[in-house]
Amino acid sequence: MALDADDLRLAADRARDAAAAAHDELNAADGRLGDGDTGVMLKRLFAAIAEAAPADERDVSKLFQAFAKACAASTGSSLGTLVTVAMMTLAKATRGRETVPVAELAGLLAAVRDQMMARGGAQLGDKSVVDALDAVARSLDGVTDGAAARAAARAAAIAALDEFRGRENRLGRARMFGARTKGLDDPGMLAFARLLDAVIV
Amino acid sequence: MKKLMNAPDAFVDEMLDGLVAAHPALAREARVIRLAAPARKGKVGIVSGGGSGHLPLFTGYVGRGLLDACAIGDVFAGPSVDACEQAIRAADGGRGVLRLYGNYGGDRMNFDLAGEMVEIDDIETTTVLGTDDIASAAPAESGKRRGVAGIIYAYKIAGAKADAGADLAEVTATAQAAVDACRTIGVALSPCQIPGAAAPTFAIGADEIEMGMGIHGEPGIWRDKLRSADDVADEMVKRLLADPVKHASDRVSVLVNSLGATPLEELFIVYRRVARQLTKNGLTIVRPLVGHYVTSMEMAGLSISLIHLDAAREALLAAPAECPFWRV
CATH class of the missing domain: 3.40.50.10440 (Dihydroxyacetone kinase; domain 1)
Structure with a gap:
């Protein structure tokens, strides 16, 4: 079981639709911690990503590169830039490839997690998108079958939300809300769960 | 809104x-x-x-x-x-x-x-x-503090240094020293709203004030009934002076800055008290700034920034400069 460029194009379209569908929910989640614009930002960002997918490209890395470029041009939000970092990491890791076996997903997501931590300064346990990514990467360890990977990833993203909901945010603007963040989903983790759910249908 | x-x-x-x-x-x-x-x-x-x-x-x-x-x-x-x-x-x-x-x-x-x-x-x-917002993290974690209105002093001082022909290392060190010598604290009276967002960035009672609130509505130190301008100014100055600062000096510049909706009248009422308190603490005020320098759209409230000046920083602050909103 492996993913190819057509799978990626389809995933980009689904992510665009999922971001649009989650617009209000993510704005509301972010609004409890201030701005209230995470939904607006991700809707715009994933529309730009889907738009940027080259139609005939077979090289998976080139698709990720195009996604990264679209991100770098269209967002400056911290969560948006983490998406840029993810796309750049995936582009580098898949250079010259036309397929990515499911068995490699765990390693790729772990690389994305590590790059996000290096760039954004998050630690595991800070209650950020990095924790959601970490949970999903670990859930895919040793999984080679597509259906099994989908089930594991989906369950891990939801479990991460449940695990962290009662904790305090320790990073960025959310950090400033301290104990008031207990009981709230982190908007980045929530967005990750919603997008993942759509992308892996 | x-x-x-x-x-x-x-x-x-x-x-x-x-x-x-x-x-x-x-x-x-x-x-x-x-x-x-x-x-x-x-x-x-x-x-x-x-x-x-x-x-x-x-x-x-x-x-x-x-x-x-x-x-x-x-x-x-x-x-x-x-x-x-x-x-x-x-x-x-x-x-x-x-x-x-x-x-x-x-x-x-x-x-x-x-x-x-x-x-x-x-x-x-x-x-x-x-990193001038003293309400955004404790002094021990000053590297985590967020940047607010005080950064304009770093713009001016580093800008003058670059204008005078200094090299990159000198301009960088000058900017860092200006940041290290500067402290800011803000208060908020009412919120602002991002265009397209469904609600304001925070909710606050019509008769309330929040001490230490950030420029995007980040929570501050306390929230209570609105107090007099003098009481608010006194507490802000006290907090600014109590925060340990590198490069302390008895010559300072002070910026009383509107967050957007607070009018100049109220800024001057506050400045009058701030100037009195700083002078009482043995500080000499150089080139004070009062006005709209760093805002958050229609947010009501103000911030006070204090920068300690040595001779070099004072001269750089006085050097000619011109932009749409500040001319020296």
Whole structure:
């Protein structure tokens, strides 16, 4: 079981639709911690990503590169830039490839997690998108079958939300809300769960 | 909240169009505002950037003796990596570029990535982060503090240093010392709203004030019934003076800054008390600033910034400079 460029194009379209569908929910989640614009930002960002997918490209890395470029041009939000970092990491890791076996997903997501931590300064346990990514990467360890990977990833993203909901945010603007963040989903983790759910249908 | 605009998605771009139309010394390239004149050869460039919604910050401080270029994002969102890269290139006069901006996660990532991209073309960059908001983290964690109004002192002082022909290391050290010598605290009386958002950035009672609130509605130190201007000013000054500062001096400049909706009348009422308290504490005030320097759209409230001056910083603060919102 492996993913190819057509799978990626389809995933980009689904992510665009999922971001649009989650617009209000993510704005509301972010609004409890201030701005209230995470939904607006991700809707715009994933529309730009889907738009940027080259139609005939077979090289998976080139698709990720195009996604990264679209991100770098269209967002400056911290969560948006983490998406840029993810796309750049995936582009580098898949250079010259036309397929990515499911068995490699765990390693790729772990690389994305590590790059996000290096760039954004998050630690595991800070209650950020990095924790959601970490949970999903670990859930895919040793999984080679597509259906099994989908089930594991989906369950891990939801479990991460449940695990962290009662904790305090320790990073960025959310950090400033301290104990008031207990009981709230982190908007980045929530967005990750919603997008993942759509992308892996 | 009522806003005069055409569409939320057009808010930032139309604002920037208007800014450069009104100020021909500035030019716009996508989400970058730069001096219309090309970068001066042999001068260290200074760039800044951040989210929209804080005018005159950030783009309004592009000018001679201040910033050379500025990358600007959506309202309260960082500038894109592309905009940061473009701003650095626009500011490059061949002697390197200082990136001088507030300590926010997105801005840091974007300017860092942009710095790596211009490295390929041998443009040397350095970074100094504004960290003046004393309410945003304890003194022991001052590196985590967020950058607010005090950064304009760093713009002015580092800008004058670059204008005088200093090299990148000297300009960087001067900017860092200006940040280290500066402290800010704010109070909020009412919120603002991001264009297109469903609700204001925070809720606060009609008769309440929050001490220490950040410029995006980040929670502060306490919230209570509104108090008199003198009581509020006294507590703000007390907190500023109690915070340990590098490069302490008995000569200071002070900025009493409106967050947007608070009028000059109220700023002067507060300044009158601030000046009295600083003088009582044995400090001499140099070049005070009172007005709208760093805002959050229609947010009501104000911030007070205090910068300790040595002879060098005082001279740099007095050096000629000109941008749309500040002339020395």
